[in-house]
Amino acid sequence: MSAQDISKIRQVPIFRGLSDAEVKKIAAVGTLITVPANWALIWEKTPADKAYIVVEGELSVRRRGEEIARLGPGDVVGETAIVQHRLRTASVVSMTPLSVIHFTREAVDMLCEKIPAFKKALDLAAEGRVGDTTTTES
Secondary structure: OOHHHHHHHHHOHHHOOOOHHHHHHHHHHOEEEEEOOOOEEEOOOOOOOEEEEEEEOOEEEEEOOEEEEEEOOOOEEOHHHHHHOOOOOOEEEEOOOEEEEEEEHHHHHHHHHHOHHHHHHHHHHHHHHOOOOOOOOO
16 A cells, blocks of 8 residues: 555544554555445345445445435545444445555454554544434445
């Protein structure tokens, strides 16, 4: 992953307090991928098996087919269901071509174990979404 991609991770609000070494570890286990427009990255009511950090592009978060949020660079999706060990509560669809950093469930679990500040950041993000139907929770 490039220095620019690492810089993008650092800009994610929930990761701002992490050290350079911690951000590099996160970047090392993520995979930068491109996704075309109108592609579903996450499906509602499915097991939590991946999470993404948006580097470029725009996403639509949909619950029961209705858009509940638009997300873009610096946003994280998919982490809440992993952290909370439950099914997805929303679908996430690309509105434009995307550049995202993909993390498997195993990578998220490993990062949570090895970097306590990463787990705390995800827990805080998940806490902020629980029970709030106006924000994402995928």
